Amino acid sequence: MDITADAPASVAPRPRLLTLPLVLVFLTNFGAMTGFYLLLSVVPLFATSIGxxxxxxxMSTGALMLSTVAAELVTPALVARYGRRPVLTTGLVLLGAPALALPGASGLTAILVVCVVRGVGFAIMVVTVGALVAELVPASRRGEGLxxxxxxxxxPAVVALPLGVWLANRVGYTPVFVAGAVTTLAGVVAVLCLPRGEARQEPGRSLGVLAGLRTPALARPSVVFSATAMAAGIVTTFVPAAVGGATGDVAVLALLVQAVAATASRWWAGRYGDRHGAARLLAPAVLVAAVGMLALVLVRNPAAVMVGMVLFGAGFGAAQSASLxxxxxxxxxxxxxxxxAVWNIAYDSGYGLGSIGFGLLAVHTGYPGAFALTALATISVLPLTRGGARAGKRSFESAPSEV
Structure with missing residues (x-):
């Protein structure tokens, strides 16, 4: 008797997620983001220290992020013309090398010039890496891969963001600036090892950045995410100063807690999205992030700060994965x-504008009032999440294209 006829059909194995090209892209990203986060909160502190x-x-964080937004608009065109390897290598150099000039900066103008150049490099890196990851992961595991x-x-944010502040307080700013430059430039090695076939953009007409910004199916989730990114820029720029009078290393611990929560939430949200749909997570993510920001009204209470950072980190991480x-x-x-490019523009414009606006606002309201208004601004985008879970790919197959 042939029992094979009654045997259940074999289940096709899940496609492999990690490949050598993807690992090399991850190594590049890891080095660049380590250098980026080492300096992210330290540069504003350095600017404050020189008066x-x-x-x-x-303005230092705002200049970094706004120049990033401008460069993100043209990065896909640069990649199409010159290829991913040379463009990505250039981006890493622009992001890392200017940090070596910060120890000699004696005024705001010099700091802003360095931040602008680094922002251009950061834009090139994040846009190019993001597109590479999307191409290299299997479609059925895209959420998990992202x-x-x-x-x-x-x-790197979990370790480097609080570590940068800790090191600056103990060994000075110059070692942190040098470490940020070295870790970023180390990513060039991984880029040079990328197989050339993995670094070429798919031929043919593609959806342009401006067309993407005009497409509601892309614009709506990007605006929702941008609101949480605005709050994230405020957290990393101003929480160290806002809790400065508290006892102990509250600022360092707060940044660490926020980064850990965001990392765990981003991983979970990716896996959940593959199974149940990513867009349905956007509204809960915004609500949790807003509640976390509201807790910072009690910024002089270390326990409230930690609870707020856990909630905000969880909401922000979920919003990152779900929107992308x-x-x-x-x-x-x-x-x-x-x-x-569109997603990173939403990230960086929110991050930069939030930092600039909060700095101007806090002068008049104080930190607690400014944190409360930030929570209200975050929750105001909730109407844009309606209907997002019902939107599908088929509706956007004919989205406008431009080179």
Whole structure:
């Protein structure tokens, strides 16, 4: 008797997630993000230490992020013309090398110039890496792959963001600036090892960045995410100063707690999105992030700060994965570069504008009032999440294209 006829059909194995090209991209991203986060909170502190005040500190982060946004608009075109390896290598150099000039900066102008150049390099890196990851992970595991990529990008935040502040307080600013430059430039080695075939953009017409910004299916989740990114920029720029009078290393611990929560949430949200749909997570993510920001009204209470950072980190991490996966699901592969650019524009514009606006606002309201208004601004985007879970890729197959 042939028992094979009654045997259950074999289940096809899940496609492999980690490949050598993807690992090399992750190594590049890890090195660059480590250097980025080492300096992210330290540069505003350095600006304050040389006498430019809270407004100058906010402008340093704002200049970094706004130049990033401008460069993100043109990065896909640069990649299409010159190829991913040379463009990505250039981005890493622009992000890392200017940090070596910060120890000699004696005024706000010099700091802002360095931040602008680094912002251009950061834009090139994040857009190019984001498109590469989307192409290299299997479609059926895209949410998980993007979540893993998010972990690679945010693990440096877990360690390097608070470590940068800790080191600056103990060994000075110059060693932190040098370490940020070295770890970023180390990513060039991984880029040079990328197989050339993995670094070429898919030929043919692709969805352009401006067209992506005009497409509601991409614009709505990007605006929702941008609101949480605005709050994230405020957290990393101003929480160290806001809790400065508290006992112990509250600022360092707060940044660490927020980064850990965001990392864990981003990984979980990616896996959940593959099974149940990423867009349905956007509304809960915004609500949790807003509640976390509201807790910072009690900024002089260390326990309230820690609870707020756990909640905000969880909401922010989920918003990152959910918005990015939902946007990639709505375009063809030729649109991956545009999606990466649009998402990163939302991230960085929110991050930069939040830092500048909060610095100006806190002068008049104080930190507690400014944190409360930030929570209200975050929750105001909830109406844009309606109907997001019902949107699908088929509706956007004919999205406008431009080279």
């Amino acid at each position: 430019v005040g809270g407004v100058g500190a906010g 979540g893993l990529s998010g972990v690679v990008a945010t693990v 996966a939902a946007m990639f699901d709505r375009v063809r592969p030729t649109g991956y570069g545009a999606v990466s």
